[in-house]
Amino acid sequence: MESNSILKFLENKTILITGGAGFLAKIFAEKVLRTQPNVKKLYLLLRAADKKSASLRLQNEIIGKDLFKVLKQKMGANFTSFISEKVTVVPGDLSHKDLSIKDPDLMEELLRNIDVIVNLAATTNFDERYDVSLYLNTLGAKHILDFAKKCPNLKVFVQVSTAYVSGEAAGLIKESPYYMGESMNGRPGLDIDVEKKLVDAKLQELQEEGATEETIKLTMKDMGMERYVSHE
Incomplete structure (x- = not known):
């Protein structure tokens, strides 16, 4: 346009x-x-x-x-x-x-x-x-x-999403496009509801333990890396 x-x-x-x-x-x-x-x-x-x-x-x-x-x-x-x-x-x-x-x-x-x-x-x-x-x-x-x-x-x-696109879109490498429901590793896509329940449960657990804000922050960062690895 x-x-x-x-x-x-x-x-x-x-x-x-x-x-x-x-x-x-x-x-x-x-x-x-x-x-x-x-x-x-x-x-x-x-x-x-x-x-x-x-x-x-x-x-x-x-x-x-x-x-x-x-x-x-x-x-x-x-x-x-x-x-x-x-x-x-x-x-x-x-x-x-x-x-x-x-x-x-x-x-x-x-x-x-x-x-x-x-x-x-x-x-x-x-x-x-x-x-x-x-x-x-x-x-x-x-x-x-x-x-x-x-x-x-x-x-x-x-x-508007992030600036990161596939290699093919960037003109760097030859790739096949991904479609709805597909994932890079061929496994089923991420279940958002499951992830939310896991996050909410962990936050509740930390709060009940009286964890400090810094501890909660670090735990949530570690959890993100763990969930990323589990879906690789």
Whole structure:
């Protein structure tokens, strides 16, 4: 799709962006606001306890960054009112069902109005805790997809994964593509429900033992490596 046709498509559209304070999400939001100021609304899902906390994150971690200098110069004195009109923060958490959105009115507003969902929330830390990576990267993708299915006016759903692709796609080696249900080692695919039960049980065990946060963190990292090896 050519740039002009994309900009035309985004006109008067309502977009939900997850991982709102992340690197890619900030770039995407700024690009849309700067090149298509006639976008109807950007909803930014931010991990926060309430709207006040989310609004602070918006100002401190997104709008207040140098990335938005060009847009500020372009809008001049209208910048603050423009952001207020076009950007709405959504306090929530992708790792929980219904994105952990607690405000029923906001939930209804989102479901009714969203045209586009861009899922940019993920952890790319290679040494991440297993519970964090499972809940966010795996269950998070499921939760946002379940949410999308409830949006009657949804036109586009964009899932952004990591920068790591197959050798064939990168032009390095000749490989056969993988399809749904297939795995690299030929074994049955990972059972997400089983993995979640294992993680939840281990976390409960550690909490009952009175383990420190550091111990829990290290145990979860070790568990991730163990589960990876078991599926090789």
